[in-house]
Amino acid sequence: MKRIITLLLCIALVLCALACAAPKPESDRPTVICTIFPQYDFVRQIAGDRVNLVMLSKPGAEVHGFDPSLSEMSMILDCDLFVYVGGETDRWVDDLLHKNGRDLNAVALTDLVDTVDEELTPGMQGEAEDKPEADEHVWTSPKNAIRIVEGLTDALCALLPDEAGAMRANAQAYINELQTLDDDFREVVGGAKRDTIVFAERFPFRYLCDELGLRYYAALPGCSSNEEVSISTVSFLIERVREERLPVVFTIEFSDGRIAKTIADAAGCEVLELHSCHNVSREDFDAGVTYLDLMRRNLEHLRKAVN
Numbered sequence: 001m002k003r004i005i006t007l008l009l010c011i012a013l014v015l016c017a018l019a020c021a022a023p024k025p026e027s028d029r030p031t032v033i034c035t036i037f038p039q040y041d042f043v044r045q046i047a048g049d050r051v052n053l054v055m056l057s058k059p060g061a062e063v064h065g066f067d068p069s070l071s072e073m074s075m076i077l078d079c080d081l082f083v084y085v086g087g088e089t090d091r092w093v094d095d096l097l098h099k100n101g102r103d104l105n106a107v108a109l110t111d112l113v114d115t116v117d118e119e120l121t122p123g124m125q126g127e128a129e130d131k132p133e134a135d136e137h138v139w140t141s142p143k144n145a146i147r148i149v150e151g152l153t154d155a156l157c158a159l160l161p162d163e164a165g166a167m168r169a170n171a172q173a174y175i176n177e178l179q180t181l182d183d184d185f186r187e188v189v190g191g192a193k194r195d196t197i198v199f200a201e202r203f204p205f206r207y208l209c210d211e212l213g214l215r216y217y218a219a220l221p222g223c224s225s226n227e228e229v230s231i232s233t234v235s236f237l238i239e240r241v242r243e244e245r246l247p248v249v250f251t252i253e254f255s256d257g258r259i260a261k262t263i264a265d266a267a268g269c270e271v272l273e274l275h276s277c278h279n280v281s282r283e284d285f286d287a288g289v290t291y292l293d294l295m296r297r298n299l300e301h302l303r304k305a306v307n
Contacts, residue, residue, distance in 0.1 A: 117132040
């Protein structure tokens with residue numbers, strides 16, 4: 001009897017936790033949950049305060065290998081629109097969408113653009129026997145960002161048809177800014193002295209480099225779970241920087257920068273960050289940083305790298 005009572009108490013506590021963990025809507029606005037920062041910011045630009053917007057990933061957290069808690073899964077199942085990336089990293093979403101008997105209103109970014117597979121470039125450290133997977137960092141190209149915004153606008157207008165006119169106007173104004181950003185990237189690269197860049201770690205910029213016609217060398221694929229970079233890989237990248245006479249080696253956000261510093265010290269170049277926008281620091285998030293802010297920073301750093 002005691003066992004049964006204890007079990008019932010545990011179940012009650014779990015149900016209570018699930019109920020309390022999900023944020024209560026402040027109004028009758030629909031709730032939109034986004035897994036990571038790029039689509040969170042895109043929805044924010046389109047819908048403004050017309051929706052209760054939630055970013056599932058915590059600012060500053062590593063988002064590769066994200067595993068939602070029970071309370072987060074409960075939030076997703078109860079939301080009005082769920083936006084996620086798709087691909088290998090979001091396999092947990094497939095289970096959530098198809099094994100709960102719920103018709104969830106969901107949009108995957110990888111369904112809105114043409115994807116390419118991650119590739120192992122010369123010198124890149126990776127598992128050659130692994131099956132090629134789609135590169136999930138689709139938002140790093142402004143052209144892709146435009147297509148994603150268009151797809152999200154359609155989903156948001158279907159959710160709030162009475163607000164469709166205003167949201168489409170917001171989206172068009174934002175798309176104009178994204179187009180200007182794309183033009184500026186092309187202008188910088190089009191008149192550049194160099195067409196090659198080097199990354200000291202993961203490489204999440206395949207889509208941007210493809211759009212701009214940039215060659216790249218990197219230590220690891222974009223979604224690599226490998227945290228260690230071999231001496232041979234570091235030596236290879238040092239030689240590339242020297243031979244190409246590159247003024248910059250790139251690191252990405254939340255990196256400790258050790259490998260980039262090693263390459264820079266050996267090859268006599270500068271270390272700069274290209275921010276993948278995958279997630280942002282708590283400081284940037286609280287300050288209201290946007291995708292455009294981060295990509296504008298990237299533009300200036302790329303300008304130094306190719307000139």
